[in-house]
Amino acid sequence: MQTVVKEQQALSIFDQAAQYEHEQVVFCHDKATGLRAIIAIHDTTLGPAAGGTRMWTYAQEADALHDVLRLSRGMTFKNAVAGLNLGGGKAVILGDARKDKSEFLFRAFGKYVDSLGGRYITAEDVGINTRDIEHIATQTQHVSGKPEMMGGGGDPSPITAYGVYMGMKASAKKVYGNESLNGKRIVVQGAGHVGSYLVDLLAKENANIYIADIYEDRLQAIAAKHKVTVIAPDAVYDQPMDIYAPCALGATINDDSLERLSCAIISGAANNQLQDERTHADKCRQKGILYAPDFLINSGGIINVYYEIIQQYNRERAMQHTEQIYDITTKLYQTAEAESINTHEAALRLALQRIEQMKNLKRLY
Ligand code: NAD
Numbered sequence: 001m002q003t004v005v006k007e008q009q010a011l012s013i014f015d016q017a018a019q020y021e022h023e024q025v026v027f028c029h030d031k032a033t034g035l036r037a038i039i040a041i042h043d044t045t046l047g048p049a050a051g052g053t054r055m056w057t058y059a060q061e062a063d064a065l066h067d068v069l070r071l072s073r074g075m076t077f078k079n080a081v082a083g084l085n086l087g088g089g090k091a092v093i094l095g096d097a098r099k100d101k102s103e104f105l106f107r108a109f110g111k112y113v114d115s116l117g118g119r120y121i122t123a124e125d126v127g128i129n130t131r132d133i134e135h136i137a138t139q140t141q142h143v144s145g146k147p148e149m150m151g152g153g154g155d156p157s158p159i160t161a162y163g164v165y166m167g168m169k170a171s172a173k174k175v176y177g178n179e180s181l182n183g184k185r186i187v188v189q190g191a192g193h194v195g196s197y198l199v200d201l202l203a204k205e206n207a208n209i210y211i212a213d214i215y216e217d218r219l220q221a222i223a224a225k226h227k228v229t230v231i232a233p234d235a236v237y238d239q240p241m242d243i244y245a246p247c248a249l250g251a252t253i254n255d256d257s258l259e260r261l262s263c264a265i266i267s268g269a270a271n272n273q274l275q276d277e278r279t280h281a282d283k284c285r286q287k288g289i290l291y292a293p294d295f296l297i298n299s300g301g302i303i304n305v306y307y308e309i310i311q312q313y314n315r316e317r318a319m320q321h322t323e324q325i326y327d328i329t330t331k332l333y334q335t336a337e338a339e340s341i342n343t344h345e346a347a348l349r350l351a352l353q354r355i356e357q358m359k360n361l362k363r364l365y
Contacts, residue, residue: 055126055132086121106136200226242265258284
């Protein structure tokens with residue numbers, strides 16, 4: 001059953017959608033498979049709304065709605081800044097990715113994605129792997145991040161990690177005068193898909209790596225490959241460090257963490273790192289922490305997905321495009337400095353400018 005919630009029954013939901021200016025929010029429920037999901041389409045000015053699906057155990061349903069609304073909005077800005085012809089969308093499936101997955105849950109989800117006729121294109125996010133994508137792809141063509149054997153680009157995480165690495169190097173150049181990460185104390189929070197690929201890249205540069213995760217097996221997998229120091233999840237913010245790389249969930253840059261963080265740079269993959277965009281981006285600036293805007297530097301994954309959507313997948317082109325994150329980040333820091341604004345605001349302006357230009361172009365015919 002697909003429910004578009006009636007206005008009179010759910011004013012608060014509409015208020016939330018209005019606050020972030022969403023075009024469409026779709027609630028998906030399938031009793032047989034236990035599917036409970038929300039698809040949020042934020043803005044389709046630049047193209048079909050694209051963004052991954054997250055599977056997570058939310059404490060309350062309201063948290064899932066809040067998450068999908070914020071994540072889809074972030075996708076609009078991410079796709080705009082990355083120069084992609086894609087709008088912003090995202091989906092969340094409520095459930096435990098370690099316990100609640102099944103083939104038919106994802107097939108059912110695929111049907112809901114298909115019902116939107118291409119207005120939303122899905123892919124992987126937290127809790128979703130290429131096997132799940134395969135099941136979704138049995139029901140819809142509006143899915144990306146497909147396995148290589150299906151002609152897709154596979155897991156986008158390695159390219160996301162590469163983009164984060166580019167953003168981190170551009171940040172190091174700005175702060176230290178050179179882009180080397182050799183010997184830098186870097187805390188990677190989240191040893192999942194992106195976090196572990198990021199560690200691979202940082203290890204090649206002989207960075208001094210600290211990792212934290214809530215799952216022991218993930219930490220062990222990385223520790224078996226690289227010389228890293230494992231720290232407890234709640235010790236992350238107090239760890240003396242040069243660079244904090246949030247690669248778990250959002251809102252970790254907040255009043256509490258900013259009191260405790262001693263880093264010079266924040267540069268990681270997680271979406272919506274700032275708990276409050278204005279306050280916490282300003283606080284970073286006041287504290288002399290260079291914040292690499294998340295939606296700019298973590299765009300490698302969606303860039304990879306884009307090259308799967310628009311043509312036969314081409315990894316080389318996706319990598320070249322992702323490498324540009326270094327130059328865009330560098331220019332963005334110059335703009336932020338010249339205009340005396342925080343780095344998040346500078347990235348937002350860049351995104352909104354492209355969207356406005358497209359709206360203007362659409363008025364011409
Ligand atoms: P993932 O699920 O593979 O990894 C996330 C990891 O964070 C997991 O190992 C989880 O156990 C850990 N974690 C959760 N809470 C934690 C906590 N409090 N402390 C420490 N670790 C914790 O997800 P991923 O694909 O690696 O994505 C990581 C982040 O990057 C997410 O915010 C995601 O939205 C964002 N992102 C991912 C991609 C991509 O290509 N996968 C692209 C853009 C953005």
